[in-house]
Amino acid sequence: MVLAGETILPVPGAARRPADPARAVAELERERPRWVWADAREDYPPLLSAGVRLSRCHDLALTEGLLLAAEGRYGEPRSARAAHARLRGLPVPDEQPSAPGTLFAPEPLAAEAVAEVLAGQLARIDALPDPGRFRLLVAAESAGALIAAEMGHDGMPWRRDEHDALLSELLGPRPVHGMRPARLQALADEVSAAFGHPVNPDSVRQLVKAFKGAGVAIESTRSWELKRIDHPAVAPLLAYKELARLHSFHGWTWADQWVRGGRFRPEYVAGGVVSGRWATSGGGALQIPKVMRRVVRADEGWTLVVADAAQLEPRVLAAMAGDVGLARAAGEIDLYSALAQSFGGERDNAKIAMLSAMYGGTSGDAPKLLAMMRQRFPQAYRFVEDAAKAGEEGRLVRSWLGRTSPPPSERWKEIVSGPDGGRAARDRGRFTRNFVVQATAAEWALALMAVLRGLLPDPARLVFFQHDEVIVHCPLDQAEQVIGAVSGAAAEATRLLFGRTPVRFPMEAVAVDCYADAK
């Protein structure tokens, strides 16, 4: 095992930091070690900039977070430094992720300390209920950290000329900074005209007041509520809201900040969501509107291989719960169609039933459909009900590989024991109900990416990941190989998590020139 971090121990006897760390790392990488480092988010980008890529790692910070949660110590500082202080019984430093270039960056953790923390973590993993699964979780989470850094480094192809054309088409030409684009101003004027006085369409308060003055009582300005209203201001207002969002979230200013050299480079945060999903800390890569997909185009002579897992969450539920009936339906490509006959012949009913079971839905037809689910698929039904019950009682739940939900807050405990505790309890029940499914789906997706990354031929690159969807950018002549790698990776991820299961996890990939053409 080779230890790395900020501190690098290349070979025994050479305990000093080498003159050219990146080169030393690159040489050692030929042995394909599992690198151990404090925090890939900080340690990997400099290596990537130096042209070095690593195949495997153990990320102490991410692992510490997983372990603390599993041990019921969620919320304690999870940095390698903090973990080391806990081991030594020293004061634990506060969580302070130092931004790159921080003036007072802490001294790097010594290699000996890294080794100590690692040994401590491996021992703690052995003490868990299912160390084998947890080790897989740690490996997948760590691989995710590598991939997140690489995707941030490589960036997703983003054509600024197409982006500008799209914005101009929808909003009018780029305005002077701080001004509304022409189309937005025209819509705002229409809204004001409809009320007969100036109204700021960005102000909820002004809108509610204006509608009230026009004799229309509304609770909110949510678009579904506005759509039920008959008033001339509604149409321009809805159009305004949609375009204003595009302008402020993914407009010219956004592109100035996030797009360089034909690449959109967001900052992904592996494990940034409690469920294990990724988050972003800038750039909003996980909320790019579908209309923007036409802006994502492969380089000349290259292609985009776009792949998404079909109905991932219900399949995960079927596999976890070991529900034979649901697993049989999940052996089909379209799971909901396969379920339709169990829900009165309607595919939509099957979908509502499954989503309500996984999200805790109670409105509309949900109660009726859930009753049918309880009868037809008792094991799957019980699986999510048990998770909900655990949450309502303030207990913790775990994903398939052992990611543990955060505990309820002290405030929650107060409220729940009070007179109106039912609402808070049900809210938490919905959270834990969803957690077990969402977190396991995230694990499957991480495993998929980790395997896929290892199968990609150079210079193919993962350039986008969004919960259950990946994009690989590769030369045209690698398209077929990459498409094969995707389905191979999906099968391997399924095997890694669930072993032999009748549940299928279809991951169909297509090679396209433009992201918008993928669906």
Added chain:
DNA sequence: GGAGCGGGCGCC
């Protein structure tokens, strides 16, 4: 004039 929060809505 900056921090913090709720509304609203994009994605899954």
Added chain:
DNA sequence: AAAGGGCGCCCGCTCC
């Protein structure tokens, strides 16, 4: 038709 999980982000607005 309208409500159920997870996020990030911008806006208006309040408060200090």
